[in-house]
Amino acid sequence: MKLSLFKAFKNLFKTPQTIQYPTVAIEKIKGDRGLIKYGEESCIYCLKCEKACPPGAILFVPTDTPSNNPKNKKGLRYMYNPFLCIYCGECVRACPKPDEALWQSEEKPQIGVKEDKVNDDWFAVEGRKNTK
């Protein structure tokens, strides 16, 4: 009992433990899970990342202006939704060329606001995939 009184008295003179985020920045750690980046020139369009993603955040949709890559036979384009992604890294593990075509960076995603219309745009992308 005396020990807890003594400790309470000592704690009066210590600095608080909370960090005043967001006015003070948090220190970054190594190996942070960030956004997924895509390198179009090395992609071979095998579609393994689309099958491996748990929430379905990567889709390859047919488009009218396909790229000049000789492996792109069906005229597809890569679409990624950073608000549906859970940053688990399954797509990077499933890709046959993990550091040239698809890799995970340490960059934090941006915050989505109402004016961006995030959900309506993504439903339109899913609709284009299902009709073809």
Added chain:
Amino acid sequence: MIDRIETTLEKMQSDIERFYDKKVWHFLTLNGVQLDENSTEIQWIFSKYGQKDAITLFYLTATRGDIIPSVTDILPSAIISQREIVDMFGIEIEGSPKGLYLDEDSLTSPLSRCRI
């Protein structure tokens, strides 16, 4: 290893009463598996205290419209598992009312392939 023992609607209560000893066996839960449109398999799962991986399972096949007798006088902790099976599969068990998870205006019996 799982030890499967078959039983029927009439013999189920006497089989479990003869088998169960509260200091030797531990009752886990009830379970239901939908086999086809009209029949469901109901299972009672037990495990032994102190032994590695000794699991025993009693099972019976119930068709639509059967009323299953309750085991709460032998196993007092089965009262909440029975209410879950009634909600999820639409089968009637004595003494277990509906309404543990689902509200009155939601879908009925989601885990059976046909909605009752």
Added chain:
Amino acid sequence: MGKKTINIPLGSQHISLLEPVKFRFECENEKIIGVDSDVGFVHRGIELACTSKFKYDVIPYVVARICGLCAITHSLTYTTAVESLLEGEVTLRAKYLRVLLVELDRIHSHMLCLSHTAENAGFEAMFMQIMGDREYVMDIQQALTGNRVQFDYIHIGGVNRDLTTDISKQIKTNLQIIRAKVDEYIEEFSNNWSLSLKYKNIGQITLDQAYEYNAIGPLARAAGLKTDVRSESDYLPYEQLGYEMQLASDGDIHSRNMIRLKEILNSIEMCENIVDGLPEGDILTKLKGKPNGESIVRLEAPRGELMYYIKGDGKAMLNRVRIKTPTFSSIPAFMEIFKGSNYADAPAILASFDPCLSCTAK
């Protein structure tokens, strides 16, 4: 002849509750004589989603999001059940890393429960102190997996990331700091006079009642019932790592706190043994085939025993996934213990059970 009784709710919104559960007590002059309960406020339909929308190889990520505190145990139990139906073997290094993360999760979950119990007894300074010391464990988890709460660490056939030498040094330093602090807490919880008025001989469960209502977890071990899944299963190498079962005999709130504190010390010792004796090898092996048959697996979560039943018939979508969580099977024991105690002790008794309602109403 019958005295008048009144009904008082400990409702789904209450100032001392962390979880959305509703009890209705029938009281006669402050003593509780009848209990009625309602769970299921957060039902999301996960068992149906696992058999209709998601294929068998992404379900570890779905099932981890049932609960925030026992995320890794749900993921690991499902993965062990599926691996017993496929062909191939997991390496010993991957098993040791899985046990390391499960024990770190147990340490921080027990610290959360102890701080909440102290807050309900009125000792708010202890609540703040334990929450501040819990940050040492969250720092280790963030360095090892990248996240503080949802780890996404288990994959079918192994684990996702490896342990480097920097992280091992950080683990050993932080665990030594926590061990010194837990020794002070044991001293404080046993000798403080005002806490003993709130905890000793309150909320008791006898050994007979524990056998009758099939109690599990720290609740059963505090009453003297020898049950723990870590000594009744073979999937993970607990015997070689120095696991010991902790038992008490009184069954009141004080014994449950002591059991949780001693389990933290045992887990710290096991984590240090893992970091010192980690074997060499790969961390991920590819397993072949599709799940065919049925399998039952049990594992020890911080709150009790967790069971998964899986049935598959050779296709990518499973036929049935049944999840039985520890708080779900403790509800009949809760309702029995409340009868006969005072109404003013009800929040402290509820906090010492450590309920987790998102696991119950899946």
